Amino acid sequence: MSESKGPRTVRELGEFALIERINKGRIQAPGVLLGPGDDAALIAAPDGRFVVTTDMLVQDRHFRLDWSSAEDIGRKAIAQNAADVVAMGAVPSAFVVALGCPADAPLELIDGLADGMWAEAARAGASIAGGDLVRSRDLVLSVTAFGDLRGRAARTRAGARVGDTIAVAGRLGWSAAGLAVLTAGAESAEFTEVLAAHRVPQPPYTSVLDALQLPGADDLHALTDVSDGLLADLGHMAESSGVAMDLDAAAVADPALDPIAALLDADAAQWILTGGEDHAFAGTWAAGAALPAGWRPIGRVCAGHGVTVGGVRWSGSAGWESFGGVDSAVADEPR
Template identity: 55%
Template sequence: MTGDGPGVTLAESGEFAVIDRLVAGRRQPPWVPLGPGDDAAVIACPDGRTVVSTDMLVEDRHFRLDWSSPHDVGRKAIAQNAADIEAMGGRATAFVVGFAAPGHTITAHAVDLADGMWHEADLMGAGIVGGDLVSGPQWVVSVTALGDLGGRTPVRRNGARPGDVVALIGDLGRSHAGYELWRNGIEQFDELRRRHLVPHPPYGQGEVAARTGATSMTDVSDGLLADLGHIASASEVSVDVSLDLLAADLDAVAAAGAVVNADVRQWVLGGGEDHALVATFPTDPPPGWRRIGRVLDHPGSQPRVTVDRVPWHGTAGWESFRVD
């Protein structure tokens, strides 16, 4: 066993030695009766259900190793999966991870990736309970999150009703701002550039929304208007967003927008990957949530999302395989 000293690669270390290194010294939460090391792990599901979601990140498509450290990639992969569990009103309890990488990958970078995953999982008290390490031509990180609903009904996308308030917690536009800064080689705005590499979902607020009576919820992964479009379609309603109510987000990215000469409304309305939570409430939203719009009827027309009562003509958000 050659360990993970400077320059040692996955091919030199070997699969089983690397796995031993990735797993060693991690402390599992109490609801994980059996963690890594056997054919499968065992997770407690106290209310007799589990919530499950999966996401795959491909090198040079979802992250770039010249922008992100492996630690950043690990944090992002866990964060975006945890946000999906939050968006159902649950809390992530455990993750399993598939990781493909070339044999010439530095073993210490794989360890850094795992450290980033554990760093992010620790933010919500979850464990990484299993995985698969395989050889492949480029990095692919596939994460599956399991979560607990605490006895609550899952908050789906299909429960929004005309008259509900649309409210949000977390940030919009930061990840997209950061992306444009990286892409243009701008070295200012550290915080925004960091946000593109590692989102900050508002952990715990999915549960808060569920307890407060949210009628629908999703996380902003594709872009605010696209994700509200999913709620509008599933709920057969329209949603109107007010730009005035997004002033805090527009202001936060205005200086960066000026530097790269961009319309920051597009970043805030169409930029994905910040993993804010957006939900609809029949009453006032819980503390910390910001009202950003209103659920409307859709008499006779397609369910749709408008901005200040008119259709938005920019991009609504991300779609895989889109050529643009």
């Protein structure tokens, strides 16, 4: 008689056993007072406020299973939410995840998603406090993130002032370059770094959080993460603040992307200015302020409205818009 094999799919294992499998052996961060196992989680709010954000990823719109591993997808789902929390000046404290998956989804896939989500949550200094599990036709991940301001004022898009220095922390255009490689079917050794950047963004959380603990933290007037594209996200900041912004093309450029763009017959400047998903951080700092480690200047806040590059308006799309273009992860950059 042949030896019985263990369950291989979600259907075979069952909902509650799957939930137990996902959570077994996980250690909660200090901000989670009660994790999975009850009707709801209990999360600490030390100064009486939460920063809260949510984001959803849908299979073949925001990711493709033939382009990214399950662990990559799990990490990306957490990273894009953690970046939004940090962009408000808060420290990530907990995540709640709702997962929809087909009944025949392999357990290996769910294990990979869970491992990726927990790994990125730990990198952000937090943990996954709970969530929901439902049956769906395609794979769907919806993440809610909570953040602790630790007594500080929130940093919003509305604080930029005329004369401020525009600065960024993190890389720009790398995720867009990786997407271009995947779309062109041109995977090879010279594209390894941009492919990794697209599959697993690396928001520089500490560049923001360390800066907020320095004596000159009040010099950071406005802050956002670059998720939809540098021009698009700075455009939101300029509008919210009632100012204009002008970028220095040379300061924004990244020579490391030029040879990749040449191989793909593409424009590296377009990746940098309109690509998103690197989840770099862009902020405006008081004129003359010394920028903290990890930040570099790329432009200046001016009177007026809108965003220019070297005084010239950018022609074409400034970045991602969820209901623009064709509804396909191949034709549109997934966000």
